[in-house]
Amino acid sequence: MNIILLGPPGAGKGTQARFLVEERGMTQLSTGDMLREAKDSGTEMGKVVAGVMARGELVTDEIVIGLIREKLEGEKGGGFIFDGFPRTLAQADALGELLNDCGEALDSVIEMQVDDEALVARITARSTCGNCGEVYNDNTKPVPADGKCTSCGELAEFKRRADDNEDSLKIRLMAYYKQTSPLIGYYHAKGNLNSVNGLGDMAEIKTAMSDILDK
Ligand code: AMP
Numbered sequence: 001m002n003i004i005l006l007g008p009p010g011a012g013k014g015t016q017a018r019f020l021v022e023e024r025g026m027t028q029l030s031t032g033d034m035l036r037e038a039k040d041s042g043t044e045m046g047k048v049v050a051g052v053m054a055r056g057e058l059v060t061d062e063i064v065i066g067l068i069r070e071k072l073e074g075e076k077g078g079g080f081i082f083d084g085f086p087r088t089l090a091q092a093d094a095l096g097e098l099l100n101d102c103g104e105a106l107d108s109v110i111e112m113q114v115d116d117e118a119l120v121a122r123i124t125a126r127s128t129c130g131n132c133g134e135v136y137n138d139n140t141k142p143v144p145a146d147g148k149c150t151s152c153g154e155l156a157e158f159k160r161r162a163d164d165n166e167d168s169l170k171i172r173l174m175a176y177y178k179q180t181s182p183l184i185g186y187y188h189a190k191g192n193l194n195s196v197n198g199l200g201d202m203a204e205i206k207t208a209m210s211d212i213l214d215k
Contacts, residue, residue, distance in 0.1 A: 001026070001079040001213065002104055004086070004095075004192075006183060007112035008176040009169065010119040010126070011198045012205065015135050016112070017083045019206050024213075025078040029071050031064045031085040036161075056163055056171030058087055058179060065094045072098050079107075087180045092187075109187040110212055112198035112205075116173060123164050130157040 003026075005013040017028040035053060038046035049059045068085055086092040099106055114122075125138040134151035136143045136158060149156045163172065187193040196208040 001107045002082070002099065003079070003107055003213070004082040004109040004187070005084075005112065006109055006180070006187070007198060008114065008116075008119055008180075009172045010123040011112040011114045012202075013083045013112060014133075015202065016206065016209055017081045018133065020081055020209075026081050027075055027077040027079070028081045028083055029068060029085065030083040031059075031067055031087075032083075034067045034071075035059060035064075054162055054168065056168035056175065058175050061088055061090045061094070065091060065098075068095065069098055072102055072104075080104075086183060087175075089182060089186060092183055106192060108194055108212060109183075109192045110209060111184055111193060111195040113195055114198040118199055119173065120166065120169060123169055124166060126164055127158045127160050129154075130159050132156075 001024075003020075005017060007013050014030065017030070020026050021028050035046075035049050039050045039053065040046070045063060049063065052059050064085060064087075068082075072080070082095065086095050096106065121139075122137065125140075127136045127138075127143060128134065129136070129149040129152060131149060131154045132152035134149055135141075143158045144150055147155050149158075163169075184193065194212045196205060196212070198205060
């Protein structure tokens with residue numbers, strides 16, 4: 001089963017993808033994570049994208065499609081979760097072709113709906129475990145006082161993303177509404193679209209997602 005998690009920054013795509021990886025053995029493909037990795041390891045491409053990402057703009061279609069192509073050619077597993085990809089209509093078309101070329105299908109697109117106010121509150125309070133990626137929130141799930149991650153149990157460094165600030169977030173939200181939200185209509189027309197309310201209890205959201213995937 002191959003699925004896309006669609007939604008604005010802070011909608012909870014990464015958190016839900018982690019559940020699906022643990023419970024269903026799927027493979028998460030996050031273009032944001034791939035780009036951050038390239039940036040941190042100082043590759044040529046990483047240097048090119050660093051400024052674009054810091055500003056909150058979208059990296060070129062060519063770069064992100066290339067990253068996904070490499071992964072699809074190299075990895076096989078219990079299905080892919082596309083997290084943060086596609087983000088433009090050109091990327092959506094390219095993904096359809098790439099899946100087709102490797103004999104795979106797109107089974108479901110799950111749109112996670114969260115209003116802007118909640119997104120800003122979530123993102124400006126967010127940090128993640130540098131070891132396993134567990135997500136924390138200053139207000140609802142603070143970093144443990146003993147410095148040990150509640151998920152992996154390691155004494156970890158808890159990191160904040162450089163683009164998780166109000167200025168970048170405004171641009172990231174604008175990019176979502178302008179360039180990515182047209183994908184809602186695109187996948188609706190293809191008959192793949194499902195929506196969940198991304199606000200509220202994490203367990204309830206998880207159940208809503210499972211109901212969609214198991215129907
Ligand atoms: P994310 O971790 O998904 O919030 O992505 C962080 C940043 O990486 C975005 O603000 C973009 O600058 C870039 N990015 C991630 N995925 C894509 C994509 N599919 N297309 C273009 N830019 C992307």
